[in-house]
Amino acid sequence: MGCVNEREQNGPEVCWPIGQTLALCRGCVNFPEAHTTLAFISVFYDWNWPEAKRHFQKALDLNFNFAPAHYWYSLYLLSVERNSEDAIREGTKALELEPLTAVQYSLMAVVYLNAGRFEEALRSAEMAVLLDAGSFLSYRYLGLSLAILKRFNEAIEALQTAASLSSRHHWPLADLCWVYVVTGNTRAAQEIYDELVERSGAEYISGFFLGCAAYSLQHHDKAFEFLEKAYEQKDGLLLVSRTWPAAQPMKNDPRFKALVEKIKFPSSELL
Helix, strand or coil: CHHHHHHHHHCHHHHHHHHHHHHHHCCCCCCHHHHHHHHHHHHHHHCCHHHHHHHHHHHHHHCCCCHHHHHHHHHHHHHCCCCHHHHHHHHHHHHHHCCCCHHHHHHHHHHHHHHCCHHHHHHHHHHHHHHCCCCHHHHHHHHHHHHHCCCHHHHHHHHHHHHHHCCCCHHHHHHHHHHHHHCCCHHHHHHHHHHHHHHCCCCCCCHHHHHHHHHHCCCHHHHHHHHHHHHHCCCHHHHHCCCCHHHHHHCCCHHHHHHHHHHCCCCCCCC
16 A cells, blocks of 8 residues: 555656566565556556456456456456446456445446446445445545536535545545536636645646646646646556546547547547
């Protein structure tokens, strides 16, 4: 988990090569945990799809009941290969293996959100909150699900809770910015955007989320500055750019299509 903390300070271009080196040097390559870690790095930093798939399959060959391998493979199938049917199957298997783990329900909500199955995303997020009301991720995905279903007041309340629980982590703040724009509260959205931009000078803030926030506020050129920086850093969040709700307004911008083409997804479905 130390790598996650380091990523928050230094960004993906520093964190993931260190994580890969540690996994290899520790000689754990005969364990599913190591292959899942290497698969995760191959997906979210290296963007090496064949290598990622090889490690996922090796992890599951070593231990088919290792829930994290099923979940991360699920997100790979969804975001990279655009195979929602198999992604949901893998995510469901992870839940079967860890049915009382709040984070698994939060992560399943992510899968359903990106697969366009919003009612199921809401049910997963509600279960995550039920299992762990102190998790900002639980409330974050609850808020996003509610927003997509146009239950905006409840969505804002949930995202505000996520921001509070996380000491204003930039993920729920970026989500709030998007929801405020959608509901016409551009002043509140601009205040959050300004905060995130200011903080990005001293801490890691995802360029993908900054780009989404900027675009929603009509700062289109600035949005693509952030997105290009995210690409240079290999921000793994770009992998959900084709399906993430706040990114949808950008899909008709030719610069967005060009950005997606550079990632070289194996899926023939570009957008």
